[in-house]
Amino acid sequence: MSLPASPFAYVPGSSPLHRLSALPKLVWLAAGLVFCLVALHPLPLLVVLGAAWGLAAWAGVGGPLWRALRVLGPLAASIVVLQVASPSACAGGCVPLASIGPVPITAEALGRGAAFTLRLLAMASLALVMLVTTRPSDLFGALRALHVPYQVALVLATTMDLVPLLQRELGLVLDAQRARGLRATGLGAVVPAAVPVFVAAFERVGRLAISMEARGYGSGIPRTSYRTAAVGGRDRALTVLGAAAGAVGTVAGATMWGTGSVPPLAVPGWAAVAIVVGAAGAFCAVMAVGLTAVARA
Amino acid sequence: MTLPGDVVIELEAVGFRHVAADRPALDRVSISIRAGEYVGLLGATGAGVSTLLLSLDGVVPQLVRGEASGAVSVLGRDPRVVPVPAWAGDIGLVLDDPSVASTQATVADEVAFGLENLGAPTATMGLRIATALESVGLAGFEERSPATLSGGELQRLAIACALVTGPRILVLDEPTANLDPTGRRAVYRVLRRLNRAQGVTVLVSDQDAESIASDATRVVALGAGRVVADGPPASVLGDPTALARHGIRPTGAASVAAAVGVGTPVPVTVEAAARVLARRSPAHRPPVDGVAGAAERLAELASASALPAEAAADGGPALVLVRDVAFRYPGATGQAVAGVTLSVMAGEVVGVAGANGSGKTTLGRLVNGLLRPSSGRISVDGMDTASHPVRMLAAHVGSVFQEPAHQLLATTVAEELALGPRALGVSEARIGERVRALAEALELDDVLGRHPLRLGRAERKLVALGAVLAMAPRVLVLDEPTTGADVRLAGIVEAQVLAAAARGCAVLVPSHDMAFLGRVATRIVVMGGGRVVADAPTRAVFADARLLAVAGLEPPAAARVALAVAPSGPSPWPPVSLEEAARVLRRAGPDDGPGGPPGSAAAESAW
Numbered sequence: 001m002s003l004p005a006s007p008f009a010y011v012p013g014s015s016p017l018h019r020l021s022a023l024p025k026l027v028w029l030a031a032g033l034v035f036c037l038v039a040l041h042p043l044p045l046l047v048v049l050g051a052a053w054g055l056a057a058w059a060g061v062g063g064p065l066w067r068a069l070r071v072l073g074p075l076a077a078s079i080v081v082l083q084v085a086s087p088s089a090c091a092g093g094c095v096p097l098a099s100i101g102p103v104p105i106t107a108e109a110l111g112r113g114a115a116f117t118l119r120l121l122a123m124a125s126l127a128l129v130m131l132v133t134t135r136p137s138d139l140f141g142a143l144r145a146l147h148v149p150y151q152v153a154l155v156l157a158t159t160m161d162l163v164p165l166l167q168r169e170l171g172l173v174l175d176a177q178r179a180r181g182l183r184a185t186g187l188g189a190v191v192p193a194a195v196p197v198f199v200a201a202f203e204r205v206g207r208l209a210i211s212m213e214a215r216g217y218g219s220g221i222p223r224t225s226y227r228t229a230a231v232g233g234r235d236r237a238l239t240v241l242g243a244a245a246g247a248v249g250t251v252a253g254a255t256m257w258g259t260g261s262v263p264p265l266a267v268p269g270w271a272a273v274a275i276v277v278g279a280a281g282a283f284c285a286v287m288a289v290g291l292t293a294v295a296r297a
Numbered sequence: 298m299t300l301p302g303d304v305v306i307e308l309e310a311v312g313f314r315h316v317a318a319d320r321p322a323l324d325r326v327s328i329s330i331r332a333g334e335y336v337g338l339l340g341a342t343g344a345g346v347s348t349l350l351l352s353l354d355g356v357v358p359q360l361v362r363g364e365a366s367g368a369v370s371v372l373g374r375d376p377r378v379v380p381v382p383a384w385a386g387d388i389g390l391v392l393d394d395p396s397v398a399s400t401q402a403t404v405a406d407e408v409a410f411g412l413e414n415l416g417a418p419t420a421t422m423g424l425r426i427a428t429a430l431e432s433v434g435l436a437g438f439e440e441r442s443p444a445t446l447s448g449g450e451l452q453r454l455a456i457a458c459a460l461v462t463g464p465r466i467l468v469l470d471e472p473t474a475n476l477d478p479t480g481r482r483a484v485y486r487v488l489r490r491l492n493r494a495q496g497v498t499v500l501v502s503d504q505d506a507e508s509i510a511s512d513a514t515r516v517v518a519l520g521a522g523r524v525v526a527d528g529p530p531a532s533v534l535g536d537p538t539a540l541a542r543h544g545i546r547p548t549g550a551a552s553v554a555a556a557v558g559v560g561t562p563v564p565v566t567v568e569a570a571a572r573v574l575a576r577r578s579p580a581h582r583p584p585v586d587g588v589a590g591a592a593e594r595l596a597e598l599a600s601a602s603a604l605p606a607e608a609a610a611d612g613g614p615a616l617v618l619v620r621d622v623a624f625r626y627p628g629a630t631g632q633a634v635a636g637v638t639l640s641v642m643a644g645e646v647v648g649v650a651g652a653n654g655s656g657k658t659t660l661g662r663l664v665n666g667l668l669r670p671s672s673g674r675i676s677v678d679g680m681d682t683a684s685h686p687v688r689m690l691a692a693h694v695g696s697v698f699q700e701p702a703h704q705l706l707a708t709t710v711a712e713e714l715a716l717g718p719r720a721l722g723v724s725e726a727r728i729g730e731r732v733r734a735l736a737e738a739l740e741l742d743d744v745l746g747r748h749p750l751r752l753g754r755a756e757r758k759l760v761a762l763g764a765v766l767a768m769a770p771r772v773l774v775l776d777e778p779t780t781g782a783d784v785r786l787a788g789i790v791e792a793q794v795l796a797a798a799a800r801g802c803a804v805l806v807p808s809h810d811m812a813f814l815g816r817v818a819t820r821i822v823v824m825g826g827g828r829v830v831a832d833a834p835t836r837a838v839f840a841d842a843r844l845l846a847v848a849g850l851e852p853p854a855a856a857r858v859a860l861a862v863a864p865s866g867p868s869p870w871p872p873v874s875l876e877e878a879a880r881v882l883r884r885a886g887p888d889d890g891p892g893g894p895p896g897s898a899a900a901e902s903a904w
């Protein structure tokens with residue numbers, strides 16, 4: 001309706017990545033996420049980020065991925081600020097680049113900030129590529145195949161199903177508010193709208209659950225998939241390969257970059273100040289908008 | 298394996314009370330249904346029909362909670378114990394809210410969903426999905442997102458979802474409330490074929506009993522949670538007075554026949570009524586061979602254009618002016634409306650009719666400003682919708698959406714009614730007055746404290762209407778205001794629409810309910826493929842068979858009965874409401890005796 005499509009929702013498509021069954025995708029995603037967690041170094045993280053974007057472009061979901069990451073931008077900025085402001089950030093010898101008032105900006109803090117930011121972006125990109133190319137109901141089957149407990153799988157898959165529904169619900173409520181003479185532009189409207197949205201969504205989810213269960217959702221019968229061929233030899237091979245890659249990557253990542261020795265980021269003093277001030281500014285702007293919205297509600 | 302004639306559904310003294318409800322929805326209901334039966338269920342809003350239908354695959358009481366008593370057995374199993382998803386292979390369920398058929402990203406995936414859950418082989422799915430979509434007229438919609446379908450298209454999708462798995466029992470709760478007359482016939486044709494050719498047991502409820510009258514093998518009527526009638530359609534529907542006692546709308550044909558004074562059991566289908574009435578009036582004895590014959594005569598009538606055009610509205614100012622407007626939804630391939638020009642004067646009620654997806658709702662949303670025309674201009678109460686925010690237009694144009702669940706924002710009905718006037722800055726004292734007056738006029742007193750979304754579909758719609766009327770706008774856009782409404786609710790809506798027009802409002806009513814349009818609309822704008830194909834007085838539209846056929850419409854039963862009895866009659870012709878039909882047919886019948894109107898409740902409350 002009046003809102004863009006949800007950034008986290010499935011984007012229909014027919015790319016090989018869309019057609020790949022959810023099980024190998026899930027395993028490769030897990031491998032990638034674990035790797036990002038053990039290898040805290042800009043180099044491998046940049047490689048993962050590049051790979052995620054390459055996959056997104058290949059599957060034709062670059063646009064949705066970009067929109068989703070913009071939401072995460074301010075969060076990434078806050079990481080830089082927190083790293084710089086963190087008092088324990090400088091245990092060994094640090095290279096001060098500049099200072100803002102009493103707070104020194106060191107090359108080490110900047111380096112760590114950059115690495116954490118990259119990690120966040122790499123992990124988010126990987127997960128998003130997987131989410132927007134996998135139908136939530138296929139995800140359910142894959143989670144079950146991985147022996148995730150039935151209830152957990154159902155909740156996870158249903159949650160993914162619900163994200164776009166909630167998004168749409170919000171659009172409809174905003175339309176309804178405007179049609180009734182209520183404010184409905186900007187965050188100031190979205191936040192108060194959230195209350196009826198969630199009450200209404202709660203009611204509607206109940207109805208949706210009825211409709212889905214009456215159509216056999218969660219019948220316990222092994223699910224087949226209309227879009228994705230049944231898990232075949234190729235999928236099984238890819239799944240095993242993904243698990244292996246995850247294991248190898250974890251060990252390699254841990255030995256090569258797992259020491260926590262993040263390279264310092266030595267930039268000229270003015271650039272360091274600019275980075276930190278810019279990040280803080282972005283962070284504050286977002287917080288301010290959010291808080292005014294809450295206050296107005 | 299069940300054989301034809303085996304009992305498949307057995308209810309024994311079934312009772313159910315919803316959580317927090319003060320009276321039971323079902324009260325000692327005992328019915329047994331055999332394989333291959335086709336059962337039509339009738340009941341006023343709140344009579345318990347939905348609760349009964351939902352009890353068959355365990356939705357009640359497993360997902361809709363409450364206090365259950367008695368015993369239910371379906372295919373030898375207990376739906377209170379066997380989990381809901383385990384019924385999906387045997388029972389296809391269509392809920393009364395079609396918007397729940399949009400859980401997946403595309404139409405094809407939505408239909409596939411049920412097959413996937415039952416583990417159907419992937420290779421067979423394509424054909425099964427195509428067949429199901431074809432049977433509801435949605436071929437070609439496969440890759441659309443359900444979220445972008447029109448109300449009727451969505452309802453067709455919900456039906457396809459229930460058909461695709463090939464269930465032994467089909468349970469459908471008001472499945473055609475949003476469908477155009479052609480679509481409605483098509484759906485009933487499918488049900489009939491499944492029932493007659495494949496022995497599928499069918500249970501279907503509908504506020505419009507016309508199709509049930511001709512197709513069902515049995516009709517069960519509920520009143521306040523109890524079975525009040527159970528038998529062949531001709532006998533149950535043939536007693537409109539008894540039905541009216543329980544707020545159940547008889548078929549249009551039965552109402553006309555009863556009003557003319559035909560004794561009980563009255564004929565219940567248009568064909569039967571026309572046959573009986575033609576016999577009573579020897580002056581006109583055209584060969585009566587059903588609607589097809591009537592259609593031909595309508596065509597002759599239309600080509601002869603012997604219709605006196607009714608005077609246009611009494612020259613009030615045009616409150617709605619739509620000039621050469623086109624609109625395309627973002628991402629859509631074609632235009633949803635194109636080249637639309639129309640006006641609505643103060644005091645005028647203009648119906649908008651047309652097939653599903655013809656652009657009625659889109660037109661309504663353009664008029665209330667929620668959509669901005671891609672080209673052309675719209676002015677409402679003197680304001681250009683393109684240059685005023687919707688929020689400001691809201692004081693001038695009030696809209697009831699096709700899907701009422703989408704516009705209710707408050708947690709109680711009372712708050713819902715107060716929301717709009719508060720946004721306009723009306724004083725709290727005045728708001729209180731308005732809410733009280735509206736609650737009384739709309740008979741919402743009893744539900745003021747309830748959550749609007751927990752009300753039945755038609756009642757939700759009434760609350761939405763109240764919320765809009767509370768803002769006292771000069772222009773009303775009421776999208777399908779009578780879907781799923783029983784006699785009482787439809788009567789309330791009618792009274793409000795006529796009262797608004799009498800106050801000088803301009804009212805635009807996109808609707809499939811021809812009987813309703815016949816009663817309230819001075820003029821009908823017929824849409825087809827996003828364009829206005831006709832804009833004429835209601836009577837002229839109902840008489841134009843060719844136009845109606847092209848647009849996928851048909852006149853209300855009252856007009857069809859009259860036209861089937863005689864191709865032409867005393868002016869005004871054809872009758873557009875039950876009362877008019879009764880009057881002219883009574884006049885036409887010389888052997889009618891002195892018998893004035895039977896004055897039965899049926900005749901008064903019938904449509």
Ligand SMILES: Nc1ncnc2c1ncn2[C@@H]1O[C@H](COP(=O)(O)OP(=O)(O)OP(=O)(O)O)[C@@H](O)[C@H]1O
Pocket residue numbers: 001444445446447448449450475477626627628629633651652653654655656657658659660699807
């Ligand atoms: N959000 C949307 N995006 C794309 N197409 C849409 C959207 N909403 C409606 N349409 C399409 O526009 C056309 C007109 O839709 P509209 O809802 O106006 O029809 P309608 O006449 O009200 O139908 P119904 O009788 O089923 O309510 C249909 O073909 C529909 O599929």
Ligand SMILES: [Mg+2]
Pocket residue numbers: 447448449657658659699776807
């Ligand atoms: Mg519509």
